[in-house]
Amino acid sequence: MDRFIIRGGRPLRGEIAIGGAKNSGLKLMVAGLLTEERLVLTNVPRIADMDTMRALLLQHGVAVEDVKGDGGTLSIGGSITGTEAPYDIVSRMRASILVLGPLLARCGEARVSLPGGCAIGTRPVDLHLKGLEGLGAQIRLEGGYIHATAPKGLTGDRIVLPFASVGATENLLMAATLAKGRTEIVNAAREPEISDLVECLNRMGARISGAGTGTLVIDGVEALHGAEHRIMPDRIECGTYACAAGITGGDLYLRGGRVDDLGAVVRTLEEAGVEVTSDAEGIRVRRTGALRGVDIMTEPYPGFPTDMQAQFMALLSVAEGASMVTETIFENRFMHVPELNRMGARINVHGSSAIIRGVHGLSGAPVMATDLRASFSLILAGLAAHGETILSRVYHLDRGYEAVEKKLSACGALIERVRE
Numbered sequence: 001m002d003r004f005i006i007r008g009g010r011p012l013r014g015e016i017a018i019g020g021a022k023n024s025g026l027k028l029m030v031a032g033l034l035t036e037e038r039l040v041l042t043n044v045p046r047i048a049d050m051d052t053m054r055a056l057l058l059q060h061g062v063a064v065e066d067v068k069g070d071g072g073t074l075s076i077g078g079s080i081t082g083t084e085a086p087y088d089i090v091s092r093m094r095a096s097i098l099v100l101g102p103l104l105a106r107c108g109e110a111r112v113s114l115p116g117g118c119a120i121g122t123r124p125v126d127l128h129l130k131g132l133e134g135l136g137a138q139i140r141l142e143g144g145y146i147h148a149t150a151p152k153g154l155t156g157d158r159i160v161l162p163f164a165s166v167g168a169t170e171n172l173l174m175a176a177t178l179a180k181g182r183t184e185i186v187n188a189a190r191e192p193e194i195s196d197l198v199e200c201l202n203r204m205g206a207r208i209s210g211a212g213t214g215t216l217v218i219d220g221v222e223a224l225h226g227a228e229h230r231i232m233p234d235r236i237e238c239g240t241y242a243c244a245a246g247i248t249g250g251d252l253y254l255r256g257g258r259v260d261d262l263g264a265v266v267r268t269l270e271e272a273g274v275e276v277t278s279d280a281e282g283i284r285v286r287r288t289g290a291l292r293g294v295d296i297m298t299e300p301y302p303g304f305p306t307d308m309q310a311q312f313m314a315l316l317s318v319a320e321g322a323s324m325v326t327e328t329i330f331e332n333r334f335m336h337v338p339e340l341n342r343m344g345a346r347i348n349v350h351g352s353s354a355i356i357r358g359v360h361g362l363s364g365a366p367v368m369a370t371d372l373r374a375s376f377s378l379i380l381a382g383l384a385a386h387g388e389t390i391l392s393r394v395y396h397l398d399r400g401y402e403a404v405e406k407k408l409s410a411c412g413a414l415i416e417r418v419r420e
């Protein structure tokens with residue numbers, strides 16, 4: 001298990017290239033199951049979760065080829081020879097549940113392990129299953145697996161989601177592309193990654209309208225065909241490095257970052273005293289004055305993303321005044337708090353809210369990563385802290401951030417990976 005050693009207190013200056021979005025790339029790989037032909041993806045992030053998805057697709061018999069040998073372009077294609085998504089892969093990565101809809105639509109059956117809980121909450125998949133039943137699937141839970149069948153194929157329906165779940169929207173959207181007739185997904189999630197998926201599916205011959213709105217309308221087609229698609233830039237990676245500029249009082253140009261995708265994050269950075277400007281190529285983030293406390297509530301897009309909550313918590317821990325952070329999406333997403341407090345932060349959690357009383361500075365300490373975004377909040381704290389921070393369990397970070405130590409070191413950070 002690798003560790004990071006960070007020596008903090010240096011403002012970050014320079015340029016960081018934002019990679020392809022993890023939360024888009026994973027779904028786009030799954031979209032490859034919807035056609036016999038080749039789907040070519042470019043701007044692929046080189047992260048562990050993409051390797052896990054590759055292992056899952058291979059399990060279904062579908063080949064994933066590294067076109068240029070550098071991991072940045074993948075070609076997905078081939079016949080589906082197996083419809084089981086096993087426990088050892090699904091439990092490692094919850095996004096594996098997304099193969100359920102496409103497998104059902106293509107093969108009329110699927111057997112997918114129930115993902116179970118994870119560090120940030122129980123995360124049920126009831127909305128995925130109920131929606132697929134609406135499209136005519138028969139679903140049975142047995143032995144920890146979801147058995148889904150649709151012997152006569154799927155049929156379009158009007159599905160109203162009680163909560164705008166990202167995963168349920170994507171699963172239903174992909175299944176509906178090959179269903180008979182029209183499907184309407186009402187209260188669909190509006191995250192930019194869903195628009196990216198819609199764009200790719202339409203390029204593959206799907207007929208979907210309403211991307212970015214709360215209602216997706218899908219007219220089913222007989223078959224989808226091959227296509228090429230460039231994965232959108234990772235808005236969470238971009239927001240995370242924006243916090244790195246903010247917390248260290250630095251000045252970073254985030255090449256490839258798109259201000260429109262960041263939604264409420266830009267406004268919140270500005271309220272906290274961080275300057276954000278943008279041009280056609282990227283975003284510049286810098287801070288010259290003091291950080292100010294702000295209140296945040298996580299919400300579905302375009303609200304403040306839960307995936308940026310932990311990073312802002314680090315930032316606000318050294319801001320002037322108090323901040324309140326309320327987490328409404330996941331029930332257990334404050335695991336970074338005790339670790340930040342060990343570095344000198346003053347944060348109290350009450351139910352789904354945390355009160356942060358800003359301190360003048362943090363001090364380095366040995367800390368432990370618990371999940372992907374929490375890991376980066378500890379890196380941010382380490383970059384701002386006096387002294388040395390040792391972050392263990394870096395594998396959480398490697399799931400979703402590419403070349404962290406390289407990107408940060410190039411901008412003046414003292415960060416080193418130690419292999420154990």
Ligand code: UD1
Nearest residue numbers: 023095123124125126127128165166167168306307329330
């Ligand atoms: C996706 C993202 C994740 C992000 C989250 C919210 C990927 C791979 N992951 O996760 O990074 O934090 O969106 O923006 O894209 N829920 C149910 N029943 C369901 C489905 C969801 O109760 O059937 C609940 C979940 O437990 C959770 C909330 O709804 O509390 C949000 O989940 P959802 O939007 O589905 O998130 P994911 O797709 O899992």
